[in-house]
Amino acid sequence: MNLIKLFSAxxxxxxxxxxxxxxxxxxxxxxxxxxxxxxxxxxxxxxxISLVVSDLGAQAANLPPREELELQVLERLIAEKxxxxxxxxxxxxxxxxxxxxxxxEIARQQGTTIEGLKxxxxxxxxxxxxxxxxxxxxxxxxxxxxxxxxxxxxxxxxEIESFLNSAAGQDQSGNEYKLGHILLPIPxxxxxxxxxxxxxxxxxxxxxxxAGKDFAKTAMTKSAGKHALNGGDLGWRxxxxxxxxxxxxxxxxxxxxxxxxIRTSGAMHIIKLLDKREGQQQQQTEMRVSQIVIAPSNxxxxxxxxxxxDGLYTQLKEGTDFNVVAEKNSHDKRSANKxxxxxxxxxxxxxxxxxxxxxxxxxxxxxxxxxCDESWMIVKVSGKRTQGPNDDAxxxxxxxxxxxxxxxEAIEAWSKRIRDEAQxxxxxxxxx
Numbered sequence: 001m002n003l004i005k006l007f008s009a010x011x012x013x014x015x016x017x018x019x020x021x022x023x024x025x026x027x028x029x030x031x032x033x034x035x036x037x038x039x040x041x042x043x044x045x046x047x048x049i050s051l052v053v054s055d056l057g058a059q060a061a062n063l064p065p066r067e068e069l070e071l072q073v074l075e076r077l078i079a080e081k082x083x084x085x086x087x088x089x090x091x092x093x094x095x096x097x098x099x100x101x102x103x104x105e106i107a108r109q110q111g112t113t114i115e116g117l118k119x120x121x122x123x124x125x126x127x128x129x130x131x132x133x134x135x136x137x138x139x140x141x142x143x144x145x146x147x148x149x150x151x152x153x154x155x156x157x158x159e160i161e162s163f164l165n166s167a168a169g170q171d172q173s174g175n176e177y178k179l180g181h182i183l184l185p186i187p188x189x190x191x192x193x194x195x196x197x198x199x200x201x202x203x204x205x206x207x208x209x210x211a212g213k214d215f216a217k218t219a220m221t222k223s224a225g226k227h228a229l230n231g232g233d234l235g236w237r238x239x240x241x242x243x244x245x246x247x248x249x250x251x252x253x254x255x256x257x258x259x260x261x262i263r264t265s266g267a268m269h270i271i272k273l274l275d276k277r278e279g280q281q282q283q284q285t286e287m288r289v290s291q292i293v294i295a296p297s298n299x300x301x302x303x304x305x306x307x308x309x310d311g312l313y314t315q316l317k318e319g320t321d322f323n324v325v326a327e328k329n330s331h332d333k334r335s336a337n338k339x340x341x342x343x344x345x346x347x348x349x350x351x352x353x354x355x356x357x358x359x360x361x362x363x364x365x366x367x368x369x370x371x372c373d374e375s376w377m378i379v380k381v382s383g384k385r386t387q388g389p390n391d392d393a394x395x396x397x398x399x400x401x402x403x404x405x406x407x408x409e410a411i412e413a414w415s416k417r418i419r420d421e422a423q424x425x426x427x428x429x430x431x432x
Contacts, residue, residue: 032428033074035081040074045428047130049073052229064221072220072228074428079415082422084137087144091298094139098302101371102135105353143374149410155402163240163398168247171239177250178275179234179242180215183225184261184268202261202268209258215272224267226412233274240401243408246271266416285347286393287358288383290322290340293332295375302376309369309376322366322380331375340380344392349400354379 033040052073053063063069087093100114107117118128163169182205186198205222209215216231223232234243242250246269249259253273260270294309296302312325326340335342347355353372357379361367366380 030427032426033078034423034425034427035078036085036423038081038085040077040081042428045070045074045077048077051134064217068221070428074426075224076229078422078424078426079419080137080141082418083141083144083415085422086418087140090144090147092140092143092147094136094143095296095301095303097306098139098296098371098374099132099136101302102139103132105371106135109352139374145411145414146374148414149407153403153406153410155399155406159402160395160398163402164394166247167251168240168242169394169398171251174238174278175251176236176238176277177242177253177273178236179246179250180219180232180272180274181225181227181234182215182219182223182232182260182270183228184222184270185224186263186266186268188266198268199261199263202270206258206260206270209270209272215274232272236277240397241404244405245269266413284393285359285384285386286344287346287381289342289345289358290326290380290382291332291335291342292322292326292330292340292378293335293375294329294377295331305376306369309378313369313378316366316378344383344385344396346393346397349397 030042031039032042032045049069052069064072103117104114107114110117112120121128121131184198184202184205187194190198205218209218216233219225219228219232225232227234239247239251245262245264246259249262249271250273253259255273255276258270258272261268262271263269292309292312294305294312296305300308308329312329315325316322323339323341327336330336330340345358347359350358351372353370354377357367357370357372357377358381361379361381363381363384367378369376369378371377
């Protein structure tokens with residue numbers, strides 16, 4: 001997500017999409033939804049819509065009617081509110097130090113400083129505190145999801161073999177696909193009558209799309225998927241990175257093709273191939289990497305975690321063996337049990353900040369402490385090799401892809417479940 005773009009033009013939002021600004025201001029304190037014991041005000045909804053609109057950029061010209069957009073954005077706010085309530089129950093929060101580290105990383109990626117980032121955001125009419133609060137919210141929800149979902153995500157050997165033997169696993173072309181996705185919710189166990197009606201509505205929607213109805217606008221209005229407010233755009237993905245549900249369809253699709261409805265438990269899906277670009281098989285530089293991970297927790301703040309990792313870095317500089325330090329101290333027990341070893345990896349399969357560290361290290365070197373994936377880390381590169389695809393690399397990539405797929409699917413199912421279990425009253429009325 002481009003957070004600079006996300007916050008741009010915020011002060012112009014009212015003029016851009018509100019036909020009656022005076023009326024809008026009068027509505028700012030109105031309660032539009034009750035979520036368990038919390039409320040969502042019209043001002044919260046208005047602010048969130050402004051972020052969505054500015055993040056869409058040129059696509060904002062094709063937005064659905066304001067009242068339809070409000071209902072779609074409100075659903076996202078409700079889901080977010082439910083998750084933040086659960087995080088509060090568990091005592092999960094993101095301290096200011098961690099937020100500052102994340103903002104520094106964003107500034108670095110934008111090629112500027114925190115002060116430069118602040119000036120740019122405020123010049124666009126958005127409070128820097130609002131910017132930081134959005135970062136805090138995202139990080140808190142990520143921590144909650146990791147707690148709820150992470151421990152249950154495992155990849156079995158037979159799943160790796162199955163993937164490697166699949167069309168996606170065998171595809172070394174490097175082709176990339178840009179997919180559009182519409183998710184239409186249905187009951188988990190619909191009656192025959194409900195299912196027939198749902199299928200009919202989905203088929204009519206597909207017919208409308210084939211007749212020329214705008215896909216992005218339809219996704220913003222109709223889809224319950226997490227990418228709905230981005231017009232259903234899933235972005236560019238290689239064959240192996242396509243959600244497993246669609247993996248068998250996409251490679252044979254032509255640009256503009258629509259497939260659906262594809263039924264799963266609790267939903268029907270429509271996909272469109274928005275674009276495709278040819279790739280080239282390239283040799284990759286693989287690195288044998290070890291890591292030391294110190295993660296903040298309910299009892300350890302980010303600043304305390306930073307002090308711990310700094311102490312371990314001092315031990316390394318004084319000559320203590322990296323594997324020993326990792327085994328005794330790293331919070332990632334899976335790698336700690338192997339002296340911190342995470343095996344052979346390629347930069348495209350790890351987080352950007354992690355990749356930036358390992359690519360600049362020579363064999364035998366370790367990094368300074370850095371912030372990555374809500375933890376403090378030190379990484380070491382013990383070996384490098386440049387070659388085409390091989391069994392170790394293919395298996396490592398398969399594990400990464402399957403873990404990501406399972407995690408995304410588990411998060412979607414979990415988010416839907418806790419949303420359904422929440423007591424929600426929507427007070428916002430709109431024409432449909």
